Amino acid sequence: MNAVIDQALEAPTRFLEVNGTSYAYRRFGRPSQVPLVGFQHFTGTLDNWDPALLNGLAEAREVIIFDNAGVGSSGGQTPDKVAGMTADAVAFLRALQLEQIDVLGFSLGGFIAQQLAVQHPALVRKVILVGTAPQGAQVLRGFPELIQKAMQLPPAERFLFIFFTGSAPSRAAGEATLQRLWARTEDRDRDASVQAVTAQINAITTWGTDPVTLDLSTLRQPVLIVQGSHDEMMASENAYLLYRQLPNAMLTYYPDAAHGSFFQYPELFVHQANYFLNHIH
């Protein structure tokens, strides 16, 4: 298992300049025709992807994670709407000369993944959405208050509060995730800036309050939705509402799990995601 784990931990941070903006990214795993590109959550950077998940996915395909414009070690400004973030991501993906990708969107990254898949159907082959919500989701109105509450906690407790439930098994899984996230000691990414965080909060809340523009029923790509049973950030029910709008989707609720459902069950998620990416059409 160690040789595998090293892939995500040891992948060097690379940079690609696109229209004057430098994008930080890491690329690793088994070379494949269709790489899997990860779209990160609110405040998340390259170092917030659980290596256990990345390595499990990288056994079967190439994995690319990146900091969108204004995030972490990337240059530029973070847009304050999901549409702008999607446009930045497309510029980066085009500059990498990728013709077709699979997408893993987590939380805010799941909003971008939805917009990308609807607007760029030739680019996106399959979509995995974790802990996310469709446009117009009611719960997002309360996002700033929830984040305010989280910010008053010390970092490790904040992480557990957001991504795990209060149960002993969930918290233990959270501690294990933290150890994996801290395992990389060299070539770490920068934290998200105040500008990025502020813009992301606006993008998240307006995803809920702005008029719905995406018609998810037009999304022909296969979609795998993974959600925790007790996700306060996105409200667990939103995953079912999302599922109901999609013509070709698979949905799983993980038990006793909050916003970090896939952190809590890495083996289960990796098997499910690889099965989906390899076999579902």
Added chain:
Amino acid sequence: MNAVIDQALEAPTRFLEVNGTSYAYRRFGRPSQVPLVGFQHFTGTLDNWDPALLNGLAEAREVIIFDNAGVGSSGGQTPDKVAGMTADAVAFLRALQLEQIDVLGFSLGGFIAQQLAVQHPALVRKVILVGTAPQGAQVLRGFPELIQKAMQLPPAERFLFIFFTGSAPSRAAGEATLQRLWARTEDRDRDASVQAVTAQINAITTWGTDPVTLDLSTLRQPVLIVQGSHDEMMASENAYLLYRQLPNAMLTYYPDAAHGSFFQYPELFVHQANYFLNHIH
């Protein structure tokens, strides 16, 4: 894989007499403290369990399948209510001197599994429910007409109509399931009798129309729910309604799948079910 497949196919049919009724059953797999007991669907017998599923489950634990009273090669009469079927099953399980079991309930078998788990919490450790619905499910009112429609088709087409969608990949998976179900040529079970079928239709429709007596919120056992995206027999939405009532559950919808969701994705189901039985508490 052949050595494994042989387990379900070659397990001999055994008989156990309980209060004057002879129960037909098969028991195989890796000896384990908590065996998994399968509760079969409407008209189903020992030969309607997909060997690919049974063998995958039997790699990790002992598996028991049986004909409830009046079904297949078992003696006695089939009760016309789920409560009576549950009482018969309990008598059989007690006679086998089983102290604790995991339960796999498919369709009508899922109704019995729910009743068993609520009424016998010490007997039932974990519950897997496939293609089933909670008490009071609206759709069950139309069950006799749907069966009437199915019965006008030749057997193989009837099987595909009930358990698979109209898509080419789903039908191909259905043909593969049929080949697996037909692979056993010796020591096959008897078909369900007219008495059993008539009683089962009544049990299924009254599960939907009788007053709700089970409080699923009291069910503390972990539950895994698996459902097809396009199940006309049980209406796919019922799985979510069931999920919402359970305090500790995991839910998965398989894509492009009808009532036989787990037949269509045996590898996925086996991994998910074994993970659930081994790791979820």
